[in-house]
Amino acid sequence: MRQIDIKTRNVIAIDGLSIGFRSRSGAMVPVLRNISLSVREGESIGLVGESGSGKSTLALAMMGYLKTGLMVMEGSASFDDIEMFTQTRGSLETIRGGRLALIPQNSGQSLTPTLRIGAQIAEALRLHSSLPKEAHDARVTELLSQVRLPDPVSISRRYPHELSGGQQQRVAIAMALAGEPEALLLDEPTTGLDVTTQAHILELLRDLARDTGMAMVYVSHDLGAIARVCDRVIVMYAGEVVLEGSAHKVLREPGHPYARGLLASIPKLKDTHLPRALDGRPPAPGYAGTGCSFVDRCTIASDQCRDVHPDLIQGTDPGSAKSRCHHVNQVDRIPLVGQRAVRQRDLPAATSLELDDLAISYARVTFLDKLARRESQATATVDGITITLRKGETLGLVGESGSGKSTILKSVAGLLPPVRGTVGAADESALPPRVEDRNASQLRQIQMIFQNPDESLNPRQTVAQILAQPLKLYFGLSGQELNARSTQLLEQVRLGGHYLDRLPSQLSGGEKQRVAVARAFAAQPDLVLCDEITSALDVSVQAAVLELLDDLRRENNTSYVFVSHDLAVVRVLSDRVAVLYQGRLCEIGRTKDVYGDPSHPYTKVLLGAVLEPDPDFAPTLVTNDAVELSPPRTGCPFQRRCPKRTGDICDSVAPPRRDFADGHTIWCHLENL
Amino acid sequence: MAETTSLVRPGPIARFGTVISDIMARPSGAIGLTLVFGHLMLALFGPFIVPYDYTEMDANFMLSKPSAAHWLGADHLGRDTLSRTLLGGREAILVTGIATPLAVIWGGLVGIFFGLVSGRLDEILMRVVDAFLSLPWILKMLVLIVTFGSGTEVLIPTLAFFYGIPVIRIARAATHDVVARDFVQAARARGHSRATIIQRELLPNVRDALLVEGAMRWSWMLLAFSSLSFLGFGVSPPTPDWGLMIADARGFMSFSPMGVLAPMVCLSSLIIGINLTADALAKALGIDRAQKAPV
Numbered sequence: 018m019r020q021i022d023i024k025t026r027n028v029i030a031i032d033g034l035s036i037g038f039r040s041r042s043g044a045m046v047p048v049l050r051n052i053s054l055s056v057r058e059g060e061s062i063g064l065v066g067e068s069g070s071g072k073s074t075l076a077l078a079m080m081g082y083l084k085t086g087l088m089v090m091e092g093s094a095s096f097d098d099i100e101m102f103t104q105t106r107g108s109l110e111t112i113r114g115g116r117l118a119l120i121p122q123n124s125g126q127s128l129t130p131t132l133r134i135g136a137q138i139a140e141a142l143r144l145h146s147s148l149p150k151e152a153h154d155a156r157v158t159e160l161l162s163q164v165r166l167p168d169p170v171s172i173s174r175r176y177p178h179e180l181s182g183g184q185q186q187r188v189a190i191a192m193a194l195a196g197e198p199e200a201l202l203l204d205e206p207t208t209g210l211d212v213t214t215q216a217h218i219l220e221l222l223r224d225l226a227r228d229t230g231m232a233m234v235y236v237s238h239d240l241g242a243i244a245r246v247c248d249r250v251i252v253m254y255a256g257e258v259v260l261e262g263s264a265h266k267v268l269r270e271p272g273h274p275y276a277r278g279l280l281a282s283i284p285k286l287k288d289t290h291l292p293r294a295l296d297g298r299p300p301a302p303g304y305a306g307t308g309c310s311f312v313d314r315c316t317i318a319s320d321q322c323r324d325v326h327p328d329l330i331q332g333t334d335p336g337s338a339k340s341r342c343h344h345v346n347q348v349d350r351i352p353l354v355g356q357r358a359v360r361q362r363d364l365p366a367a368t369s370l371e372l373d374d375l376a377i378s379y380a381r382v383t384f385l386d387k388l389a390r391r392e393s394q395a396t397a398t399v400d401g402i403t404i405t406l407r408k409g410e411t412l413g414l415v416g417e418s419g420s421g422k423s424t425i426l427k428s429v430a431g432l433l434p435p436v437r438g439t440v441g442a443a444d445e446s447a448l449p450p451r452v453e454d455r456n457a458s459q460l461r462q463i464q465m466i467f468q469n470p471d472e473s474l475n476p477r478q479t480v481a482q483i484l485a486q487p488l489k490l491y492f493g494l495s496g497q498e499l500n501a502r503s504t505q506l507l508e509q510v511r512l513g514g515h516y517l518d519r520l521p522s523q524l525s526g527g528e529k530q531r532v533a534v535a536r537a538f539a540a541q542p543d544l545v546l547c548d549e550i551t552s553a554l555d556v557s558v559q560a561a562v563l564e565l566l567d568d569l570r571r572e573n574n575t576s577y578v579f580v581s582h583d584l585a586v587v588r589v590l591s592d593r594v595a596v597l598y599q600g601r602l603c604e605i606g607r608t609k610d611v612y613g614d615p616s617h618p619y620t621k622v623l624l625g626a627v628l629e630p631d632p633d634f635a636p637t638l639v640t641n642d643a644v645e646l647s648p649p650r651t652g653c654p655f656q657r658r659c660p661k662r663t664g665d666i667c668d669s670v671a672p673p674r675r676d677f678a679d680g681h682t683i684w685c686h687l688e689n690l
Numbered sequence: 691m692a693e694t695t696s697l698v699r700p701g702p703i704a705r706f707g708t709v710i711s712d713i714m715a716r717p718s719g720a721i722g723l724t725l726v727f728g729h730l731m732l733a734l735f736g737p738f739i740v741p742y743d744y745t746e747m748d749a750n751f752m753l754s755k756p757s758a759a760h761w762l763g764a765d766h767l768g769r770d771t772l773s774r775t776l777l778g779g780r781e782a783i784l785v786t787g788i789a790t791p792l793a794v795i796w797g798g799l800v801g802i803f804f805g806l807v808s809g810r811l812d813e814i815l816m817r818v819v820d821a822f823l824s825l826p827w828i829l830k831m832l833v834l835i836v837t838f839g840s841g842t843e844v845l846i847p848t849l850a851f852f853y854g855i856p857v858i859r860i861a862r863a864a865t866h867d868v869v870a871r872d873f874v875q876a877a878r879a880r881g882h883s884r885a886t887i888i889q890r891e892l893l894p895n896v897r898d899a900l901l902v903e904g905a906m907r908w909s910w911m912l913l914a915f916s917s918l919s920f921l922g923f924g925v926s927p928p929t930p931d932w933g934l935m936i937a938d939a940r941g942f943m944s945f946s947p948m949g950v951l952a953p954m955v956c957l958s959s960l961i962i963g964i965n966l967t968a969d970a971l972a973k974a975l976g977i978d979r980a981q982k983a984p985v
Contacts, residue, residue, distance in 0.1 A: 453881075464879075464880075468872075486880065490881065
């Protein structure tokens with residue numbers, strides 16, 4: 018626990034704030050309802066909630082900013098006793114960016130691409146500090162080193178695109194610090210970053226809060242990140258605060274059914290059970306029921322919950338949290354951990370996928386290379402991938418962005434032909450590399466589910482049309498048969514026949530991904546390639562999709578290749594895990610061997626950086642978070658970041674393959690793993 | 691279940707109705723659509739409402755000023771300017787009304803195909819398109835018209851051909867945006883044929899862009915048609931046509947301005963109407979970038 022002196026002065030105070038928009042019928046639809054909260058000097062609070070809970074709207078309201086179409090219905094938001102919504106544009110501009118700074122989610126996009134980093138930070142200094150112009154350069158360097166960027170002088174001369182995502186995030190933080198803010202608003206600052214980068218940024222934020230004494234408001238859906246940086250946590254649901262208390266109280270013994278459900282739906286590295294899904298979905302904005310907004314999804318709801326809107330009430334024990342629930346003393350009945358263990362199965366010897374020495378390159382053969390009749394000089398993006406997958410087995414592919422996980426899937430699907438090696442399926446030793454050359458039965462065997470259902474479902478097609486495509490193509494179904502099979506598929510993914518006429522835009526994120534899953538299973542595939550399929554979903558929805566995937570493989574004995582950057586998600590579903598770095602295999606083995614006793618230095622780095630929704634849990638950071646853009650030409654792919662580098666051998670000789678019991682294989686030079 | 695029925699996808703007629711009412715809800719759209727609709731009605735029913743036959747000459751009224759008998763005066767042959775102006779858009783609307791869909795269809799299909807195949811062929815052909823677009827349009831068109839004559843049967847394919855070329859660019863760009871999306875990748879991975887992918891995945895998503903492009907092309911084509919008539923390569927006398935009327939009357943503009951003004955106002959109002967409608971249509975279909983920009 019951080020020891021900081023929390024003073025009593027409120028930096029940010031929100032009082033009875035309701036924000037809404039006017040619907041087409043003219044009625045006001047609230048998206049935030051009667052929010053009251055305060056942030057004291059030096060305190061960090063976390064705003065947690067799923068998409069649509071209003072957490073970002075609330076954070077922006079703290080800056081006196083409303084998205085187009087939104088208006089304040091009642092209440093006030095003040096910063097240092099200045100009422101933000103009554104300020105003129107001019108006075109808001111002096112506060113924003115100076116005394117009150119915002120760090121947005123994707124800061125790479127919020128940096129001006131044509132200006133050098135140093136110039137952008139100097140601009141912030143010019144606007145928001147009283148420093149004389151001559152002192153700007155020195156201050157820029159100081160700020161860049163404060164956010165722990167290596168070689169700040171050279172960084173300040175670079176352009177944003179020359180920095181990695183994590184470095185851009187650090188620059189954004191440096192810019193926010195330029196005005197020596199009293200409060201820092203962070204809107205999902207680490208979403209989209211790799212686990213190791215995220216862990217480093219969070220450590221930096223913790224240290225900054227301790228050193229500078231600024232107040233921080235941290236908006237995130239990620240309870241792990243919140244646990245790491247926040248003293249106090251506010252859980253939001255349907256535009257309301259449902260639970261507010263110290264990080265320990267909220268994350269250890271959450272006193273609200275929604276918060277408990279949310280915690281239970283998070284896959285945890287130490288827990289081998291499937292996470293528990295929250296049934297149902299949040300009410301639409303402007304929900305005007307008389308009772309509790311969570312009543313339809315609550316397992317302990319009573320008649321009282323249906324009729325009477327609960328107030329946010331502090332518990333009786335000292336230090337207890339404020340909860341908006343009629344049955345605070347019964348919430349213990351809602352379990353916090355998953356129940357369903359992933360089945361341990363005896364797998365048949367039959368294979369469903371065989372990758373033999375696969376190498377994939379994005380580099381195009383240039384005209385000059387062709388003239389000289391030489392091979393392309395570029396190092397292959399993915400190289401030497403040899404993996405055999407048995408029927409019914411699930412293989413997890415993990416690694417940071419750029420590790421070639423998705424590239425391998427595309428190659429298996431035939432969308433990106435490899436430059437070397439073969440892809441073999443159940444009864445064929447080598448499939449044609451290009452999807453256009455594969456025959457119907459080869460195509461049917463392998464199906465792919467994409468990351469974002471908004472992208473993978475055609476917005477112009479109804480669910481019926483979407484499902485009809487594989488059914489017509491592979492089975493020639495039509496008319497009544499087609500309809501019956503589509504309905505059956507929808508029921509398999511826990512939707513119903515009444516979804517057939519809907520367009521994707523009329524479905525929630527989880528429903529869309531279920532339709533995408535149904536479309537893949539329509540082909541009755543032997544192998545389903547899952548490319549980050551839960552990363553665009555809320556955690557409670559993610560848990561439901563994981564459950565569904567587990568059900569479907571039990572029913573159909575399907576094999577999965579499951580790609581994810583979230584190591585906890587991979588753990589719950591996979592029989593075996595392959596760890597990739599820069600397109601090369603580092604380690605492959607049974608999930609319990611790889612996770613239980615990580616051996617490869619990179620596996621240790623990855624697993625050490627994973628966060629847990631527990632305020633006392635600290636990630637282990639052993640190496641820097643530098644991002645490499647291309648694999649080294651010779652030697653071990655991890656040579657430049659490895660904390661256990663043994664010497665020149667790592668740079669020059671490719672690491673040997675070392676086999677251990679139960680098919681556990683590690684590629685490393687280290688003697689004692 | 692009432693809730694479920696409200697989520698059912700609306701039929702094509704209902705969707706058409708929504709788009710029209712969306713256009714009418716915007717002031718510029720309402721003005722534009724009214725202008726276009728008015729002109730179309732006039733073209734259809736013009737012959738039944740005009741006071742005089744367009745060929746009827748009256749020497750007494752040659753180049754006369756507006757009067758009770760001839761509201762907008764008469765031209766150098768003593769023909770009623772009002773009647774000729776009201777009928778002057780029929781030929782233009784007919785020719786461009788046929789040529790525009792033809793241009794959008796051929797340009798659209800070629801553009802979608804280029805967008806889908808990409809690669810070397812696409813690169814080469816797009817440079818050909820660029821070369822074509824760099825030539826002044828009137829030059830290319832005059833060559834064809836002088837060679838084959840200026841009848842409707844030549845004008846329609848000529849206009850359709852030349853105005854289809856810019857559509858290729860638009861359709862190709864729109865297709866590039868769609869092809870990069872995962873649902874096209876998913877269709878490829880399932881092994882659908884190229885024709886199915888174009889028909890099912892691409893066309894529905896490119897259609898809106900093509901509709902708006904078609905509306906814009908229509909107004910350009912009207913202008914081109916009138917220019918050709920003005921130069922004497924479009925409609926042949928005595929058929930009334932705005933371009934031709936302006937050409938005929940421009941010598942007498944100083945003392946009989948109505949002969950030029952009336953067809954000009956008509957032509958401009960139709961073109962402005964089409965442009966306003968196209969803008970409103972783009973907004974109604976949600977492909978207007980400025981409006982979609984965040985915050």
